[in-house]
Amino acid sequence: MLIRQETPADYPAxxxxxxxxxxxxxxxxxxxxDLVVALRKSRHFIPKLSLVAEDNGKILGHIMFTTLQxxxxxxxxxxxxxxxxxHQRQGIGQxxxxxxxxxxxxxxxxxxxxxxxxxxxxxxxxxPASTFGIRAPxxxxxxxxxxxxxxxxxxxxxxxxxxPSAFGIENRE
Ligand SMILES: CC(C)(COP(=O)(O)OP(=O)(O)OC[C@H]1O[C@@H](n2cnc3c(N)ncnc32)[C@H](O)[C@@H]1OP(=O)(O)O)[C@@H](O)C(=O)NCCC(=O)NCCS
Numbered sequence: 001m002l003i004r005q006e007t008p009a010d011y012p013a014x015x016x017x018x019x020x021x022x023x024x025x026x027x028x029x030x031x032x033x034d035l036v037v038a039l040r041k042s043r044h045f046i047p048k049l050s051l052v053a054e055d056n057g058k059i060l061g062h063i064m065f066t067t068l069q070x071x072x073x074x075x076x077x078x079x080x081x082x083x084x085x086x087h088q089r090q091g092i093g094q095x096x097x098x099x100x101x102x103x104x105x106x107x108x109x110x111x112x113x114x115x116x117x118x119x120x121x122x123x124x125x126x127x128p129a130s131t132f133g134i135r136a137p138x139x140x141x142x143x144x145x146x147x148x149x150x151x152x153x154x155x156x157x158x159x160x161x162x163x164p165s166a167f168g169i170e171n172r173e
Pocket of ligand 1: 021022024025026027080081082083084087088089090091092093094095115116117119120123
């Protein structure tokens with residue numbers, strides 16, 4: 001399986017993949033495929049951090065990291081992550097996360113935050129964002145709002161995340 005940067009030729013396959021992956025997800029809003037489109041058009045998009053997992057010419061997974069602001073710091077958010085139904089639980093999600101973290105670190109980013117399953121992301125090093133003093137701009141269970149420091153540092157930022165408008169989240173202090 002090859003993990004590589006997404007290209008415009010992949011956009012239709014990625015749209016369909018994200019739609020199919022989230023159709024069976026326990027937590028979703030049904031518009032994750034449109035979020036990908038909106039984020040690509042935004043200034044928060046980093047082409048090197050939109051990756052696909054490809055096997056024999058078929059796109060089986062996709063991950064996207066985009067920039068956001070946490071207080072005075074520029075950081076990343078991981079969203080969305082999608083693996084094709086029928087190919088889940090085979091390590092594709094893990095491979096995409098690990099490669100994304102490697103590239104993000106090489107680009108100089110320190111912290112990634114996300115909203116997700118407390119059963120999945122801690123496997124790859126994510127902890128409650130509150131551990132770093134990072135707060136969500138909306139009410140959320142502490143265990144579902146997570147962060148990782150890519151160098152494993154225990155920083156304390158004491159700041160609220162400001163999401164890009166593509167997420168449709170009202171940012172409140
Ligand atoms: C969640 C998702 C991205 C995980 O990718 P994946 O390639 O299936 O997962 P991996 O093979 O890398 O990791 C497997 C491990 O994570 C666990 N896991 C997989 N999917 C999980 C889920 N939805 N919730 C909790 N744990 C999960 C498995 O138990 C497994 O651990 P184990 O082998 O020790 O039991 C994928 O299942 C998916 O696309 N789901 C639908 C879309 C979605 O919900 N995305 C957002 C996640 S917040």
